[in-house]
Amino acid sequence: MRLLIVEDEKRLALSLARGLTAEGYAVDVVHDGLEGLHRASEGVHDLVILDIMLPGLNGYRVCAALRAAGHDVPILMLTAKDGEYDEAEGLDTGADDYLTKPFSYVVLVARVKALLRRRGQGGGGSPVHVHGDLKVDTAARRVFLGESEIALTAKEFSVLEQLVLRPGEVVSKSEILEHVWDFAYDGDPNIVEVYVSTLRRKLRPGLIRTVRGAGYRLETAP
Amino acid sequence: MRLLIVEDEKRLALSLARGLTAEGYAVDVVHDGLEGLHRASEGVHDLVILDIMLPGLNGYRVCAALRAAGHDVPILMLTAKDGEYDEAEGLDTGADDYLTKPFSYVVLVARVKALLRRRGQGGGGSPVHVHGDLKVDTAARRVFLGESEIALTAKEFSVLEQLVLRPGEVVSKSEILEHVWDFAYDGDPNIVEVYVSTLRRKLRPGLIRTVRGAGYRLETAP
């Protein structure tokens, strides 16, 4: 399952790419409209995530051009919140779904999966992540450590989810911030530390390892 | 089981597609009459949901053309409430059923299933969901807890149905709202809480678990 992201905000593009890669998709990223059109025209992608505001060629035009050329790849539009761009116009040009910035990572993944499922191709990956004696069920939003269930709050769960999605890898605080909170969050970044702290207490000290200056990592086998 | 939706209101089309996908159908969507006719003519769909008011070619003409070409795929017409279009005319041109906007999701799904069943192809999955000592018969719209039958109102049943369809998973309030109430519902979302409250009283406290910040979950067996 291969996705194309056309997004000129580098940080956002990178975040999305990382997250979706962790979900098990192959991800290509380009930063301007014209190149997006070229890559999408290759026909190798199963879904295109397309920002509206793009240098070169805006999202509507890319979308319209693709449809005009007969490509029916599912397109998920990303629109800015300010209402200058209209969701209806996006759908008119042939997009299959749209998402208004800022959006949360969870919502994005859900939409991507829904679109792929709609194409009858099955939406990638089990929703249950097992990692040592830690089991995280994203559909039921439940967490088990060994035999016992651990009660987590919504935010706690989301933070843990980010780590579980990329077991063994270092996940930076800013990535967690962007994925769990809105991409536009501007509060105290220390909030991530607070949640990691309570997760350690509720789960097990040592399960979440701090990598100084880089982020956190879910510890692999003991 | 594959459905085709021909509907030019993008938001509605999107909602329908999402909902029906969740019901386990493969769904294709097109936004104008002519393309609807083309796609439906391919003969790969098991049912067509066809809006009347369409750009290009209106629903009656699409329907009539399909029948004239010998296609007997079930057709469910969507008509506007304002009476300008006549249900009788729709049925005359060969539609199998019609639905007046605005309609609720439950009704739509019921009609879709009924039409598919009428074609002798079975309406997708067992209509009886057993879950611990809870038994929900979606065809008969009856609910049993242990030996005794529980009397539920229409809305109560529909809300419970949403939870039973995905046992153990978290179902968000907005999902319940979209599926049980009209797609265009804009009342107090708290209505879902009210129904969950009465369901708990009628069924059993603890059967429906609140997952704060996420939704509700039908508790799996103890």
Added chain:
DNA sequence: ACGGAGGCTGAGAGGAACCTGAAGCCCCCT
């Protein structure tokens, strides 16, 4: 050993999310 940056964590204010009883409305049945 020392200082500083980065990281940890307990406490508490504030508020979001949720629950539920009560009451109005509307439709249908009698």
Added chain:
DNA sequence: AGGGGGCTTCAGGTTCCTCTCAGCCTCCGT
């Protein structure tokens, strides 16, 4: 008309999250 049941809104009360803050700790370079 009247009554009843179901649907919806509303508001008060409760629970318990979320986020901030401040002080302390840890690591690392000098």
